[in-house]
Amino acid sequence: GAGVSQSPSNKVTEKGKDVELRCDPISGHTALYWYRQSLGQGLEFLIYFQGNSAPDKSGLPSDRFSAERTGGSVSTLTIQRTQQEDSAVYLCASSPQDLSGNTIYFGEGSWLTVV
């Protein structure tokens, strides 16, 4: 597609359930990022992929969070045993592998509400 696509756009889940959030990056973009934006907060870096590997997982808040990327394209962020504090907008972004300033392009986010 023309831009970064995320699904679902909205998800309400019960505390304790697992959720999966999907990101389709812009075709050809080698780098893929996940960020979290809590209500009234800035952007929190979660994880970054270069191809299928994740050189930097330092931002994942706990071992309930995991992410994978297959085929150098689609990525899935999984949150196990969700907690209310996981409620946030989860933003995916992708970037081409070039040295011209490395602009990154954001999806519209997946709004997660844990009740």
Place this chain on the structure above:
Amino acid sequence: GDSVTQMEGPVTLSEEAFLTINCTYTATGYPSLFWYVQYPGEGLQLLLKATKADDKGSNKGFEATYRKETTSFHLEKGSVQVSDSAVYFCALKHASDNNDMRFGAGTRLTVKP
């Protein structure tokens, strides 16, 4: 580590007022600097960028100049409109190291008619 510090909001201005949102950074080397904008209910969009010292990024009447001596990238607009109401994020990224992009906390701007 690298970081970005933004002027705290919220900022409320009248239409046609002058806007400045301050942004300073801490980084090794020479990062690229960005301003992103998030309109209500939408995702982040790139507003402007600058990739080296003294570069000026501009778009939609907004400007920001990469000042290495003061490690700043302040966003300015001479005359804001109601449609500029949004959250503005300053960010930095190293072009030679495809690592995470560091964002400021965001500054919410409300422009009143």
